[in-house]
Amino acid sequence: MLRFEFGLPHRIYRPGIYSSKLPKSAFRRGYSDQGVDSRQSDTDFDASRRRRKTEWKRKQGGQTFLDHVIVTVRGGKGGDGCAAFHREKYKPFGPPSGGNGGRGGDVYILPTPHLTSLASVPTRIRGEPGGHGQGTWQNGKNGAPLVIKVPLGTVVRELPRDDPRRAKDEWEAEEESLEGLSLMEKRDKMRENRWVHYPRSGESNVQREAFKEAEAALYKQERERRLARRRREAQPIFLDLDKEENVERAVDAPLGVKQHEPTGHLIASGGLGGLGNPHFTSPINRSPKFASRGHPGERVTLSLELKLIADxxxxxxxxxxxxxxxxxxxxxxxxxxxxxxxxxxxxxxxxxxxxxxxxxxxxxxxxxxxxxxxxxxxxxxxxxxxxxxxxxxxxxxxxxxxxxxxxxxxxxxxxxxxxxxxxxxxxxxxxxxxxxxxxxxxxxxxxxxxxxxxxxxxxxxxxxxxxxxxxxxxxxxxxxxxxxxxxxxxxxxxxxxxxxxxxxxxxxxxxxxxxxxxxxxxxxxxxxxxxxxxxxxxxxxxxxxxxxxxxxxxxxxxxxxxxxxxxxxxxxxxxx
The missing domain is CATH 3.40.50.300 (P-loop containing nucleotide triphosphate hydrolases)
Known part of the structure; x- marks a missing residue:
């Protein structure tokens, strides 16, 4: 704590904190008013200090070398659908015209011989989100795929659910955000994450039977996606990227056609885009005033391990x-x-x-x-x-x-x-x-x-x-x-x-x-x-x-x- 008197700082002395009777290990590990915190032993501290020093030395010389890294990958979020109605001259009450949201970008991993380290791989990878739908039936743009390049010899493993280093998936993250809320607050929060309402129509929409049927169908689709995700986790991602991928151009390919570059292996799918309000039109509901939001992208935690390929x-x-x-x-x-x-x-x-x-x-x-x-x-x-x-x-x-x-x-x-x-x-x-x-x-x-x-x-x-x-x-x-x-x-x-x-x-x-x-x-x-x-x-x-x-x-x-x-x-x- 600092006290300023006449523009000069003076440190307030507190007995015990700056006392020379405390061991040096107390200042290395931290201290408390009741005494020295013993949460970390001297042996653990020295071991962690040696590891930090070794990693610091390995990063010297202008180039960082990494052969093992944990990355969290998230596919792009889908764009929200739009709740709008067509308006033009002599048509003050046109039909629903909201566009659908674009699909989120997928995330791929591609081995390349031009890299020799995992230092260029970010620890947090996010796919490009899809564009939101707009009025006059304009759909949102799909997110571009994201290709993460890694060196040849990289082994990719998906961390299991019981690994403490694994990040939460999209459903676990939502459950964590709803902790401590009442049932009514949880219901309102979940609806806010899934629906887009026409201005000043939110309270009336939730009372309509058409909205309740659409909400039940949406939750049913989510349960199916979650079940499919659990089945996929039974066979986690394991890739041994020991050879380069090449795409051969067809001999009879016409001139001027752009050659597609290899994208590698899919590791996280982007979320689906939301639906505009024309999608919810029915014989008993000719002017739906709600649209769905885009789905979150798939989330996975991967362990990248580089094993050099040398003869x-x-x-x-x-x-x-x-x-x-x-x-x-x-x-x-x-x-x-x-x-x-x-x-x-x-x-x-x-x-x-x-x-x-x-x-x-x-x-x-x-x-x-x-x-x-x-x-x-x-x-x-x-x-x-x-x-x-x-x-x-x-x-x-x-x-x-x-x-x-x-x-x-x-x-x-x-x-x-x-x-x-x-x-x-x-x-x-x-x-x-x-x-x-x-x-x-x-x-x-x-x-x-x-x-x-x-x-x-x-x-x-x-x-x-x-x-x-x-x-x-x-x-x-x-x-x-x-x-x-x-x-x-x-x-x-x-x-x-x-x-x-x-x-x-x-x-x-x-x-x-x-x-x-x-x-x-x-x-x-x-x-x-x-x-x-x-x-x-x-x-x-x-x-x-x-x-x-x-x-x-x-x-x-x-x-x-x-x-x-x-x-x-x-x-x-x-x-x-």
Missing amino acids: IGLVGMPNAGKSTLLRALTGGRAKSEVAGYAFTTLNPVVGVVRVAADGTFEGGITPNLIHDETSIEEEQLRAQMERGEFADSPTRNQIGTGEASAVDNVTRPGHLFDLVENFRFTIADNPGLISRASENVGLGHSFLRSMERSLALVYVVDLSGPEPWKELEVLRDELEKYQPGMSSKARMVVANKADLLGGEGDPSAVEEARQKLKTLEEYVKTRMIVHTASGLSRPLDVLPTSAKLSQNLSKVVGLMRTYVEQARERLPAARR
């Missing part, structure tokens, strides 16, 4: 070198963050690996390029090429002369060459996985969710660590706890950061590094056997690499290509 998924502990490996394999095209601390990657990043017919890949043309926080300017790189420092790279004179079969021209740093592409596949770099991630610890489900769609998984471990084989055990157990059988997709173990072993050519250090690699291979051979769904078992391939120095990556790309080709052959034709 290869990198699985590893924080700071294992997954982002550096992705940069090295894609030639720097994948803009994943690289730094020397854990949890550098907070959002999944998908890169494309382009492979030539001879097995050369985009990132392997410049094998001496260092992939870390530093960058090499174009002029420096061109100078190194002129001096012949890149043994496997073409010189300036070879470029464009046909002597470099796999290279076309020099463009810019990070995009140095254009391959004669023969095969391509995608790799997903995901946030680091830690122990208890299946229980949503750390980034938890945000990481594991994006791994479900991968055709094959590749473990990435830090070979310079004391016991890299223990990381494999944690990674495999967390995958199995999250989804049984998920670890059967693993095909390879990449022992990264091999350049940190061996010292400065010290024979003892080199021998120790070889022994560590041998121990890792034995552990994988005996403890990491993968059992497939067909009952077969296979060992994992183990390859030591240095993603930073682009060493031994050709074998990695060759094996990954084999995994992807085998997995694509087993896919059903619908997903290819």
Whole structure:
């Protein structure tokens, strides 16, 4: 509370509120005059604070990444009918001329490859309402359909009725608005929501038999719609939007005809428009002075979950070198963050690996390029090429002369060459996985969710660590706890950061590094056997690499290509 005296604010002191004897947790959680509010424990507060901090960090960098969102969808409300009578010269008492209301707009959901996040999807979606009817038999305009675009790989689920996150449907919302009213007030409120009366005719209309019959018919239709809605809820909405929808133009379609764009899947229907007063004309009621209002649109609450579609998924502990490996394999095209601390990657990043017919890949043309926080300017790189420092790279004179079969021209740093592409596949770099991630610890489900769609998984471990084989055990157990059988997709173990072993050519250090690699291979051979769904078992391939120095990556790309080709052959034709 502030008190203003002579234009200066003075704070009124209240004993106990600003006392230093209160614990800090009281100011974090709130306080009361009787004492500290203990509704929220310190553990819950710290956990919620960590979650908020993590979400804040994930939203940095100018682009928000969301892979799970709850949205409430409401179809457009139908337009109201009109109660009017035709008037013109020499016809002072014309017939009923009120138009019908327009239908509310439907809401559709459409997958598109141009989006990579659910951040553009609003949490409250409302369809366009229909236009109201007007006099001289003018019907209202129908609401335009609303198409919500989501990324490929989005799974849409309708929340059940017992879920606390579910919003109320149109009938439950009306019941809530009528709470606390008397029977007469409820009846008047319900009539106000359903009927439009001609001016100064409301009280007389409700006394007429024609209105009572129309009201009974309206309530009967509402009961039928509500029953149909309950039957539909027995089979809730479930959509797996893993492929793009294309509309093929007919070969014999006439020129100049507008091609209809795909609208996707219907998730909420718009409400029907109200009826004008000509609809209620009968032999005993030639001039009805009432019309019906538009029906509310269908309301549903959906859970949108994005599961990235990538051919290869990198699985590893924080700071294992997954982002550096992705940069090295894609030639720097994948803009994943690289730094020397854990949890550098907070959002999944998908890169494309382009492979030539001879097995050369985009990132392997410049094998001496260092992939870390530093960058090499174009002029420096061109100078190194002129001096012949890149043994496997073409010189300036070879470029464009046909002597470099796999290279076309020099463009810019990070995009140095254009391959004669023969095969391509995608790799997903995901946030680091830690122990208890299946229980949503750390980034938890945000990481594991994006791994479900991968055709094959590749473990990435830090070979310079004391016991890299223990990381494999944690990674495999967390995958199995999250989804049984998920670890059967693993095909390879990449022992990264091999350049940190061996010292400065010290024979003892080199021998120790070889022994560590041998121990890792034995552990994988005996403890990491993968059992497939067909009952077969296979060992994992183990390859030591240095993603930073682009060493031994050709074998990695060759094996990954084999995994992807085998997995694509087993896919059903619908997903290819």
